[in-house]
Amino acid sequence: MISTAFTPTDLRTAVAAAIRAPSMHNTQPWRFRLVDGGIEVRIDPDRLLPASDPTHWAARLSCGAAVFNLRLALAVAGTPAEVRLRPYPHDLETVARLVPGRPRPATPAEQDLHAAIRQRHSNRAPFWPNPVPADARWRLIQAAHAEGAWLEMIIGAGPMQAVAEIARSANRVLERDRNYQAELARWVRTFPAVDGVPVEAGGLVPEPQDLLPQRAFAVRTRAPGRDFEPEPLVAILGSPGDTATDQIATGQALQRVLLTATDSRLAVSMLSQPIEVPRAREQLRLALGKSGTPQMVMRIGYGQSGWPPPRRDINEVIDLA
Incomplete structure (x- = not known):
């Protein structure tokens, strides 16, 4: 029945x-x-x-x-x-x-x-140098395609530097926005809570030499001058359009990709700064040469297991x- x-x-x-x-x-x-x-x-x-x-x-x-x-x-x-x-x-x-x-x-x-x-959880700590194998990358790309989205892997030093510069530029714009930074600080949790980002899950304090920008969630520091991650695998998730319906559909694709990564024992963190700044988002689209709209930037690799945030x-x- x-x-x-x-x-x-x-x-x-x-x-x-x-x-x-x-x-x-x-x-x-x-x-x-x-x-x-x-x-x-x-x-x-x-x-x-x-x-x-x-x-x-x-x-x-x-x-x-x-x-x-x-x-x-x-x-x-x-x-x-x-x-x-x-x-x-x-x-x-x-x-x-x-x-x-x-x-x-x-x-x-x-x-x-x-x-x-x-x-599944976001892993903001540095990943190990182990490369993500081709079959695992293929699974992630297919996961995005299954939900009508696309996933572009950034391969090579030149393309990686271009994407990193766009992300850093966007992050500088957001760092100058006092309202943005105040709102971000309100969601950092230094006490037990059912929402927000616990500082223990915030990764490491960002350093000027980092290739990719990190949110200011962390309190843990590292040795001065030490690279966060010299050669990360970065992927960009995008959609054919950018209507409200497109964004909801891409959210389904995002979750399928994230769960596929978790099932493959991969760690992922998301960098939305270049998506949040309209000019940076357009620069990212042009740099990729893709039709459609970038919706999320992801850092993917192998790392120490963490724990899901509170709900x-x-x-x-x-x-x-």
């Missing part, structure tokens, strides 16, 4: 996975509700970042990532969802609606990605319809 409606139990099971999605500064800008048997994902207006994310691009990306986790949890439970993005064109806060599809067993790939949800209780993010 085909189910025509998700239940409150389905909702809670799926939301437990959805809240493990990434978000800028770990703001967790999502809410969930059950309406007419469908699960709806909404942007939480109380958790937006007016200085860091004035267009709500990052919030839509994060909610898209949460949608992908919902899809995995529902598939593993035996009832895959049919997803409609932005189901109500005049409702800017509702990013997706999921309704039951035809029941079927979860595929091995869905089971593997679902198992990776609780292990709010599911009861705090579920609304009664």
Whole structure:
């Protein structure tokens, strides 16, 4: 018998996975509700970042990532969802609606990605010099393609230097913005909390000679003049367009890539500075020579295992319809 409606139990099971999605500064800008048997994902207006994310691009990306986790949890439970993005064109806060599809067993790939949800986290520490093998890179590229996005690996010293300079330039712009820096500081956690970025997960204090810019989350220092990472693997995730729907869809692609990396025992951290500054984003697009729009820059490699950041209780993010 085909189910025509998700239940409150389905909702809670799926939301437990959805809240493990990434978000800028770990703001967790999502809410969930059950309406007419469908699960709806909404942007939480109380958790937006007016200085860091004035267009709500990052919030839509994060909610898209949460949608992908919902899809995995529902598939593993035996009832895959049919997803409609932005189901109500005049409702800017509702990013997706999921309704039951035809029941079927979860595929091995869905089971593997679902198992990776609780292990996935951003790793801001330096990675080891071990190269990422070609087959692992191919899996990440295919993960992006499966969700309608593209993933460009930056290969060679020249292209890497060009991307790094764009990222550093964007970071300098953001460092001069007092409102931006004050907002960033409000989400750094030096005490136990269910959101924000704990300082122990912030990596190392940035140094001027670093190839790629790091957020000022950290308190741990290193020996003066020591390189953070001389030859990182950098990948850029992009989408065919840049509408609100494109950004939500790319959030699903981002999460598929991140979970695929976790399943491959790879570590990832995200660098959104060159995406946040419009001029830098356009320079990045031109440097890549790609059609479409860059949506996220990622640093990928092998590193010391860390721990997922804290999350709010599911009861705090579920609304009664």
